[in-house]
Amino acid sequence: MSEICYLDNAATTKSAPQVVERMVKSFQQDYFNPSAMYKPGLNEEKAIQACKAQLMAAIHAKGDADRRIIYTSGGSEGDNLLIRGVLDRKRPSALENGSIVTTIIEHPAVREVFSDYEKRGVKVIWLPVDEAGFVDPQDLSEVVDEHTLLVSIMGVNNELGTFQPLETLGKIIKDHNPDCFFHSDFVQGFMKCPIDVEKAQLDGVTLCGHKINGPKGIGAVYLREGWPIKPLVFGGGQEHGLRSGTENVQGIVGFDEAVKLWESHDVIKRLVQYRRYVENTLMDTLENVKILGPQDEEKRSPAVMSVAIEGVRGEVLLHACEAKGVYISTGSACSTHKKEKHQVQKAIGLSPSYIEGTIRISFSALTTFDEVKQGVEIIIGEAQQLRKFAKFIK
Template identity: 85%
Template sequence: MNQICYLDNAATTKSAPQVVERMMKSFQEDYFNPSAMYKPGLTEEKVIQGCKAHLMAAIHGKGDAERQIIYTSGGSEGDNLLIRGILDRKRPALLESGTIVTTAIEHPAVREVFLDYEKRGVKVIWLPVDEEGFVDPKDLAQAVDAHTLLVSIMGVNNELGTFQPLETFGKIIKDQNPNCFFHSDFVQGFMKCPIDVEKAKLDGVTLCGHKINGPKGIGAVYLREGWPIKPLIFGGGQEHGLRSGTENVQGIVGFDEAVKFWESPEVIERLCQYRSYVADTLTEALEHVKILGPEDEERRSPAVMSAAIDGVRGEVLLHACEAQGVYISTGSACSTHKKEKHQVQKAIGLSPSYTEGTIRISFSALTTFDEVKRGVDVIVGEAQKLRKFAKFIK
């Protein structure tokens, strides 16, 4: 059995040792219910409040973190809570006359919600993107007016790594309609690209733990004070009635520890080097390869990239690499069960031959250069074999 070389960190990440250590300690010692009236329960409540304050600082939010940070089970729940929570409070007449705006390259947790509202008769404006995955600010300005109820734009795309200019978009949206709710799914960007919810005028942001070497089953949303939403889950009234259910203390402290792990500048420096190395190696070793997404390093995430290899089927290459112990993907893990594939590649206008040959490579704070080097060597070697085989059977 080959040693595992894991380069699919945009799908999920291995929990960092310090995350596991803090969670295990919490499982053994901090098992009290935060809603309990006795001292250990109150202590757990303070632990959660401290984690919320840390998360709020990471997104440069202001105000009461205890009320504006709401813990969830992950990114999908968070997107649904914010989008549905806002829209389901609207009067039917407002939904009938209003519009909601999103992009052509959203994660399924946003796209499927918008499709659901579209089926129910709500007007949806789907913003196109250019060949690098960027929304044109002019298109956004044209889409937003006094009837726009909500805009949702993914901060960092989970396949291209495109880092949208949220501050520019926030100004456009609020200048044209101060009452429009501005949301961003920032699951892939959190701790990898800078975010300032105040400068970007964001009203809601979705975050997740397992993309940054934290545990699965924990996420959070930022909800700007003053925006009432309808809960998805009713019950005991935790999280100020917005997300009932006993708090996942162990997941919360694990998420908090993961944020600390990613706060070192050294992490991002390494990931930038990894991405550049992979891009350079693939384009030098293989002909007819396109590195998708932005060329400008400042406008992309260093943690995820896609390469389109002409003459090779991405799924076949994935399994060839898997046989060598190297794990990559062909796109979003959350889209693999959907009939419609290659949504992002179609949106950026990629030709069919390159679309079929697209693979995604992604890194985490635990990824080593040895992993990256071995992984890209295997990808190149297997791609060359598949191309030779394709020529032979022709």
């Protein structure tokens, strides 16, 4: 087998060769400050505008790309910028009398922000999800009213792959309260699941580069026109004052190249095949295995899946696979604290006998079928050995 079978792409991805090549060229030749008044600086500014237009097209957004797209350091900053940016502009009376809504399976970058506001006295409504990880539209309809300030619902869950029906949810929100800010953390969904911010009536969307074979340290948010937000970072006034600091040009062009990679190849078709293969092989070979999340391929991401294997501890299986050169995870890389452990599995009502045996397998545009095939063989073999050992020590 190859030296490494990397199947933890939901945590991060390897930067594609063309991404690295474009970034190196930028580091060495196009290194000018975009705010400089001379021609090379102006050329860098134009390059940034072109990258913004590419992102706008990818999410089917309309309007001035320069003002609608704001570059950030990644998904966590993006979530904080949009949520805090909207709420911190509200009058104290609005925060005191209003509410904000999210789900119980959000990424910590959203969940912890909501928890912070809850500690400060803001009413937070935590929506439950069903066994596949979906929000019940009726539940949302019952909690959104004229006092709802903001709703944040993750577009694609980073463990289950659940692809929320954002257009349906957006219509409910705006029908109940047109002035409510609708945000989605779409970090795990970007370029993997279709999104149309106009049809979904989304006011803010969070994106990230390193989940799609781009570099770490670069992300972006989409902000609909008409929504003033309070910046997190003040300084030289870059990004129209919404995110000051010299632009990360090399990260931006790397992000742009990653988007092109996912657009120009049959990436999604391959990932669908990979996921089907993993699911079918595991179910046909191992007993007492559950594939978590939606069964309908149209309602889930092809890039990430969680599997629960009864009688096996996920962390032990992870390290057993690691010893054989296969890298998987037991859940979100950003949920390592004990208080957050298995939060998603508990939220969907998974039985305790399966919770401890949950592993996450995820793919990228660079994942090969050989990696998937070899990785699954190792996972199955190690799971079988661990089950035998567990029976032996009983």
